[in-house]
Amino acid sequence: METEILKDAGVPGTAEPASGQLEITAVLHALSDPVRLQIVAKLSDGSEHTCGSIELPVTKSTCTHHFRVLREAGVIHQRQEGTSRFNSLRRPDLEARFPGLLDTVLRAAGGS
Amino acid sequence: METEILKDAGVPGTAEPASGQLEITAVLHALSDPVRLQIVAKLSDGSEHTCGSIELPVTKSTCTHHFRVLREAGVIHQRQEGTSRFNSLRRPDLEARFPGLLDTVLRAAGGS
DNA sequence: GCAGATGTACGATGATTGTCGTACAATGAG
DNA sequence: CTCATTGTACGACAATCATCGTACATCTGC
Numbered sequence: 001m002e003t004e005i006l007k008d009a010g011v012p013g014t015a016e017p018a019s020g021q022l023e024i025t026a027v028l029h030a031l032s033d034p035v036r037l038q039i040v041a042k043l044s045d046g047s048e049h050t051c052g053s054i055e056l057p058v059t060k061s062t063c064t065h066h067f068r069v070l071r072e073a074g075v076i077h078q079r080q081e082g083t084s085r086f087n088s089l090r091r092p093d094l095e096a097r098f099p100g101l102l103d104t105v106l107r108a109a110g111g112s
Numbered sequence: 113m114e115t116e117i118l119k120d121a122g123v124p125g126t127a128e129p130a131s132g133q134l135e136i137t138a139v140l141h142a143l144s145d146p147v148r149l150q151i152v153a154k155l156s157d158g159s160e161h162t163c164g165s166i167e168l169p170v171t172k173s174t175c176t177h178h179f180r181v182l183r184e185a186g187v188i189h190q191r192q193e194g195t196s197r198f199n200s201l202r203r204p205d206l207e208a209r210f211p212g213l214l215d216t217v218l219r220a221a222g223g224s
Numbered sequence: 225g226c227a228g229a230t231g232t233a234c235g236a237t238g239a240t241t242g243t244c245g246t247a248c249a250a251t252g253a254g
Numbered sequence: 255c256t257c258a259t260t261g262t263a264c265g266a267c268a269a270t271c272a273t274c275g276t277a278c279a280t281c282t283g284c
Contacts, residue, residue, distance in 0.1 A: 013262070024220045028144035032137050033242080051261060062243055064262060069241095083251045083260040098220035100212065108136045108210035125232070145272080163231060174273055176232060181271095195230045195281045226284085233278075241270070248263075254256085 006072065014071070014078040014085075019093035022074040027098065030073035036066050037109050040075060040089065044106050048079070048086040118184065126183065126190040126197075131205035134186040139210065142185035148178050149221050152187060152201065156218050160191070160198040 006015035017023075031037055035058060042054050051063045058066070067087055070076045074093065079086045094102050118127035129135075143149055147170055154166050163175045170178070179199055182188045186205065191198045206214050 024217070025144050025146050025149065028140050028217070032140035032144050034137055035242090037137065052259090058242085059244060060261070061245075061263090065242075068262095083249095085261065098216065100216040101220050104210065104212040104216045105136070105140070108213050147272085164229090170272085171274060172231065173233090173275075177272070180232095195279095197231065227282100228284100229282080230280085231278105232280100234276090236275090237273085239271080239273100241268100243267085243269100245266090246264090248261105250260085250262100252257100252259080254258100 009078075011078075011080045013068075014080065016071050016077060016090075017074040019074070019090070019096060022093065022097045024098060026073040027075060027094070027101070030070050030075050031105055033066070033069075035062075036070055037105075039066060039070065039087075040102075041106060041109060043076065043087060043089040044102075046089070046091070048088045050084045050086055121190075123190075123192045126192065128183050128189060128202075129186040131186070131202070131208060134205065134209045136210060138185040139187060139206070139213070142182050142187050143217055145178070145181075147174075148182055149217075151178060151182065151199075152214075153218060153221060155188065155199060155201040156214075158201070158203070160200045162196045162198055 005017065005021060007018050008015050017026075031040065035056060038056065039049075039054060043049055051060065051067060054063075056063055056066075067076065067078065067085075070087075071078055074090060076087050077090050079088070089102075091102060117129060117133060119130050120127050143152065147168060150168065151161075151166060155161055163172065163179060166175075168175055168178075179188065179190065179197075182199075183190055186202060188199050189202050191200070201214075203214060
């Protein structure tokens with residue numbers, strides 16, 4: 001959690017770790033928050049979502065915070081379009097590095 | 113993480129959540145620490161280990177802390193025998209509640 | 225009983241976290 | 255241009271966390 005090497009993505013504030021550098025502890029920590037788990041579940045169908053298009057029990061600032069944690073852990077990708085920032089799951093990268101992890105976590109979270 | 117209902121286990125200091133009450137967020141958080149992940153990996157072959165029988169880069173007190181976090185999340189079971197406390201993975205309970213989770217996490221952590 | 229071993233309890237400490245409010249920047253609609 | 259929308263930046267704050275040291279409790283062997 002201390003040494004985070006983020007790959008620049010052109011658009012400021014969207015840097016994310018390269019697929020080969022995802023850390024399991026960072027990913028697990030990112031997924032260990034109920035709000036973030038809710039976000040990931042929403043994105044799990046492959047859809048893109050903005051901060052505002054997901055109903056969450058937190059304010060805008062907190063939402064920004066959670067999306068940043070997910071991005072810096074390498075769980076999601078952020079794409080800027082106008083004033084909107086579209087978030088999507090980095091499913092292929094996660095699957096390549098931690099096979100089956102995302103699905104098992106989502107299944108575990110879904111059947112709560 | 114706020115409401116933790118721990119089942120008493122007779123021996124003080126070994127209370128753990130019932131199998132049906134494991135929380136995915138608590139489990140993920142417990143697994144999101146490098147030291148704890150190391151502990152779980154060591155226990156993953158089904159063996160029992162005491163605090164002292166695992167070489168860890170932390171002191172005794174910190175070791176106690178990590179084992180407690182794992183126990184309260186429901187990841188491990190603690191059995192007292194004399195002055196020693198034997199720790200083992202609650203693999204069947206975890207498997208029943210979150211199928212495949214432990215194995216995928218361990219595989220992800222192992223191939224680091 | 226005494227000494228060693230094993231582990232917990234407690235308190236401290238610095239770091240991180242989740243949350244919020246306010247202010248600001250950027251884009252798009254009128 | 256002006257205004258509303260979208261989201262970030264920054265600062266604040268209480269809570270949690272990982273870590274440690276010291277002290278204590280419990281058992282075992284002598």
